[in-house]
Amino acid sequence: MSDAQTAATGQAAAAGCGAPAGGAPVKDAGNQAIVQGKVTKDGAPVGVGYARLLNSGGDFVAEVPLGEDGGFRFFAAPGDWTLRVLAPGGIRTDLGVSAAIGEISEFEVAV
């Protein structure tokens, strides 16, 4: 392993588990199974709220705060998931989504 790779690996291990608003940035899917998209209300982005990923049993897997553009992104395992959006005003919307390795699966959620 090169020094650069060692440094990158060490950095990854040292970082916390925090969920960046909108989701961690990516250039392409690579070997990840990405679920991403935007949340809108009446066509406008919902910038305050949360996107949660639930597994097929309905159990929580991950959550990110929505970005200012209403965006979210998850790095899932391949398969079917439920996306749940929470927003002020008691908004709670569920949507079935699926993920595959090497693909970016894109969803728009209107609440």
Added chain:
Amino acid sequence: MSRSDVLVDADWVEAHRDDPGLVLVEVDEDTSAYDKGHIRGAVKIDWKKDLQDPVRRDFVDRAGFEALLSERGIAGDDTVILYGGNNNWFAAYAYWYFKLYGHQNVKLLDGGRKKWELDSRELVTDVPQRAATSYKAQEQDSSIRAFRDEVVSAIGSKNLIDVRSPDEFAGRLLAPAHLPQEQAQRGGHVPTAKNVPWSKAAEDDGTFKSDDALRELYGGAGVDFGTDTIAYCRIGERSAHTWFVMHELLGQPNVKNYDGSWTEYGSLVGVPIALGDA
């Protein structure tokens, strides 16, 4: 100890935030949320820059913690109300960390930043100016922090609670699904660990479930309330959330957080690892 000794709700914070001797602190890994808007009067603590040693993988030492709290204007007898994003993971971690260094009066805002936002409560950008103090910390309380050898020794003899998601527990994922997946370590869990994801202890809005529901949750998963407990996750934040539930809400006497967690355990040479679902 009762729930009201360790937990406050948003209405309480709005009524008491200007009380003398009370300090609101927002804790996060990414403090840009604080910079965009925070509860009026709150100071910020950066989980990484302020609480982690910049070179070694460890906490800032006692003198470093004293310098941090002195600079933020927090006194030893202040009541510190912690809140943050990620369903209060980092605030719960900071709570555990404050207790580790002997700060007595510390509480969590139930639901943290998320509940506050979902309630559409006020957030401001003004940063409060607090006069510096001369904070004195205690030596670390080793009764609430577990290290790796203790975790290996606990296999089959103490409660080990893996609070990560079922996919991380089984070894299918190496990090929470909101992060890119790492390849640096082995997947799986510590043998004999029970999988009780931190999220099962919280409602959708981030508030903690009732004591009865929490006892049923852990008891139902096979946790023995008569035995000592070690909680772990990937890096110790989510398990601080479970440490708070077990030690502070349920009053279990001997509960430790293993902050080395899976990023350490899953990289150790020669230790046993179990794969598969619970």
